Amino acid sequence: MRGGIPLPNGFSPSGHIAIITAPLAGHVNPVQVLARALEARGWRVSLVHMAAAEGLVTDPALGFSALPGGAAAMFDAYIDTLVEPTGPVRLTRMIRASAAMTGRLLDEAPAVLERTGVTAVLADAVEPAGPLIAQKLNLPYAVATTGLPLLGEPDVPPAFLGWRYRSDRWGRFRNRGGYAVTNLLMRPITRVVETRRRQWGFEEGAAPRVQVAQCPRGLDYPRRSLPSTFLYGSPWRSEESHEPALPDDGPPLVFCSLGTLQGSRRALFATMAQACAAIGARAVIGHGGGLSRDEESALPGDPLVRAFWPQTAVLRRCSAAVLHGGFNTVLDALSAGVPIVALPIGFEQPATAARIVRLGAGQTLSPRRLSSRTLANALREVIDQPSYARAARGIAAEIAAGAGAPGAADAITAALATPA
Numbered sequence: 001m002r003g004g005i006p007l008p009n010g011f012s013p014s015g016h017i018a019i020i021t022a023p024l025a026g027h028v029n030p031v032q033v034l035a036r037a038l039e040a041r042g043w044r045v046s047l048v049h050m051a052a053a054e055g056l057v058t059d060p061a062l063g064f065s066a067l068p069g070g071a072a073a074m075f076d077a078y079i080d081t082l083v084e085p086t087g088p089v090r091l092t093r094m095i096r097a098s099a100a101m102t103g104r105l106l107d108e109a110p111a112v113l114e115r116t117g118v119t120a121v122l123a124d125a126v127e128p129a130g131p132l133i134a135q136k137l138n139l140p141y142a143v144a145t146t147g148l149p150l151l152g153e154p155d156v157p158p159a160f161l162g163w164r165y166r167s168d169r170w171g172r173f174r175n176r177g178g179y180a181v182t183n184l185l186m187r188p189i190t191r192v193v194e195t196r197r198r199q200w201g202f203e204e205g206a207a208p209r210v211q212v213a214q215c216p217r218g219l220d221y222p223r224r225s226l227p228s229t230f231l232y233g234s235p236w237r238s239e240e241s242h243e244p245a246l247p248d249d250g251p252p253l254v255f256c257s258l259g260t261l262q263g264s265r266r267a268l269f270a271t272m273a274q275a276c277a278a279i280g281a282r283a284v285i286g287h288g289g290g291l292s293r294d295e296e297s298a299l300p301g302d303p304l305v306r307a308f309w310p311q312t313a314v315l316r317r318c319s320a321a322v323l324h325g326g327f328n329t330v331l332d333a334l335s336a337g338v339p340i341v342a343l344p345i346g347f348e349q350p351a352t353a354a355r356i357v358r359l360g361a362g363q364t365l366s367p368r369r370l371s372s373r374t375l376a377n378a379l380r381e382v383i384d385q386p387s388y389a390r391a392a393r394g395i396a397a398e399i400a401a402g403a404g405a406p407g408a409a410d411a412i413t414a415a416l417a418t419p420a
Contacts, residue, residue, distance in 0.1 A: 015119035015416070016044040018065070020105060020130035021144070023053035023075065024082070025260050026328055027124055030146050030214060030236040030405075034122075035062040037236075037409035046116065048109050050075050059238075065116050067108040074100065091185070099188040105129035106196045110136050120416045123208070125150050128193050135206050142412045145213035146236075147327040148348050148355075153225040158182045162350025165221040165358060209415035212408040214331060216398045219355055231411055234402025235331040237312065244314045246304065251282045252319040254379065255333070256303075257311075258345070259326040260288035265367075266295045268343070272322050274372035277301030279380045283322075284314055312336065320383050322375070324367075325349030325356075334361060337396040339388035341378045343367040360391035 017038060021027045028047065035045040039061040046063035047053070052075040054064045078101055081094040106129050113121075114137065121141035123130025134141035148159045154172045157163040161178050165171070183190070197205075210229050217232040246253065256272040258265055269285055276283040283303035287296075296305045311329065315321065315336040323329050325344040330352055333340050340362030342353035353364035363378045382388040403410070 014042055016046065016117050017120045017122050017412075017416075018109075018113050018116075018118040019045060019047045019062070019122045019124070019144075020109065020127055020133060021047065021049075021124035021146075022126050023049050023056065023078075023101075025056055026326055027126065027146050028053070028056040030328060031122070031124065031144055032057060032059040032062040033236040033238050034144065034212075034405045034408055035059065036238065037405040038412065040406075041409055041413050043413070045122075046118070048105075048112055050104070052076075065112050067104065067112060069104070069108060071104070074104070095185060096188050099192045102127065102129045102189055103192045103196075106132060106192070109133050113137055113139075122412065125211070128189060131205050131208065132193060132196060132200075132202070135202055136200050140209050140416050141206075142415055143208045143211040144408075145211060145215065148215060148351055149213060149220060149223075149226075149230070151223075151226065151230065152179055153223060156221050156223060157351070159348050159351050162344060162354045162364070164354055167222070209418065210411050212411050214327070216395060216402060218395050218398045219334070219359060221355065221358070229415075231408075233408055234399045234404045235328070235335060236405040236408065237332075242310060242313075244310050244317070246284070246314065246317050251280050252383070253284050253304075253314075253317055254281045255309075255311075255315055255318045255321040255338070256283045256285045256323075257321070257326075257329050258287070258290070258324040258343075259329065260290075266291055266299075268367055268370070270299055271370055271372050271375060273299045273301040273303040275322075275375035275379055276303070278372060278376040279383070281319065281379070281383075284309065284318065286311065286314075320379055322379070325352045325364075327352055330356065331399070334392055334395045335399045337389060337393035339382040339392045341365060341375065341382060343370065359395060360387060361395060362388060362392070 019031055021031055036059055038045050046065045047057055048065045050071060051066040052072050057064050078097040081097045110133055121130055121134040121139050123141055123143050125143050125145040131141060150159050155167040157175050158178045212231050213233050214235050215232055216234055254276045273283045285303050285305045286309045287307055289307040312332050315333050315338050318338055321333040321338050322341045325342045340356050342356055342362060342364040344350040344353045345367060356362040357364055362382055365378055
């Protein structure tokens with residue numbers, strides 16, 4: 001027994017788990033930490049995707065098995081649709097690119113899993129190909145939820161909408177409409193999955209053995225209909241090996257990040273730097289490689305700028321964070337007890353921002369036509385009003401008490417070790 005998860009007597013895992021996830025750093029980074037924990041429990045773990053995704057794998061604990069087709073152009077086009085995810089045309093383009101990616105996995109991954117001797121599947125909740133591939137090969141599978149839970153229920157809005165929680169009649173009516181529109185928009189992906197399901201002769205999908213999440217319970221909206229197999233958790237992180245080179249004295253620091261996909265928004269970073277300077281703080285900007293050296297130098301307010309910082313270590317030194325609402329960075333800020341001003345751009349970011357506000361750990365502003373004065377006022381409030389930091393420290397305590405990747409690996413191991 002590890003971390004409170006009982007294993008069958010005498011069980012020692014020696015199987016091969018294939019991870020099917022989205023080929024994005026925000027998904028691959030946490031699942032490869034989970035892969036390290038699974039490897040420590042005796043599993044062999046491999047990510048299965050297009051060859052172009054191999055560059056995302058940085059931990060040798062996670063192997064890589066490429067789909068046979070090259071299609072680098074398809075991969076690049078998919079990434080391009082995610083950089084600007086808002087607006088009806090761009091949203092439609094992104095969904096169609098995701099559907100094509102799902103279709104590619106369904107067509108080519110089963111043969112790769114058979115050839116490499118895979119015995120179980122770990123499916124990211126955002127990629128619907130994983131469960132159907134497991135069913136086709138008659139393999140047990142678990143689900144990894146790296147972001148917000150994607151499980152719909154009447155009181156909870158769809159996980160891509162920044163609606164506040166309402167459990168009254170109006171809230172349920174609004175949510176029904178939200179799910180109807182979401183389902184309509186997602187039809188290209190649903191059509192791909194259902195077509196393969198019919199071709200393979202499956203009427204319904206088999207249920208996962210367990211669903212593990214990075215999300216702590218306190219960050220999510222209240223839920224009434226969670227399956228018994230769903231487990232809230234805490235971030236899947238490895239220890240950072242060094243402390244950041246930050247000044248020990250001087251003005252308070254504010255961490256500013258738009259993640260790796262949206263990190264090329266120089267004007268928005270300039271607004272962040274100006275707002276920090278206006279309240280007597282100093283911006284610590286991580287742009288994910290989206291800015292050139294000249295663009296870094298042109299940012300106002302004497303910010304500290306890098307493509308990447310050791311994020312969890314930096315946040316421990318900060319008084320606040322200005323974030324796009326990407327789930328991993330939000331978890332890191334809350335783990336450090338740091339209040340947040342969220343500037344959601346797309347994907348699940350508006351929904352994550354709404355939960356931060358409900359928690360009382362921050363504010364949310366629209367990044368469109370954002371002024372430095374508006375952002376400065378929000379930053380001043382979340383720093384000066386103790387309630388914001390108190391709420392952030394409350395969720396930090398829940399995160400600190402969680403079992404992280406080791407606990408998730410124990411739950412997966414116990415579930416996959418149990419006969420169907």
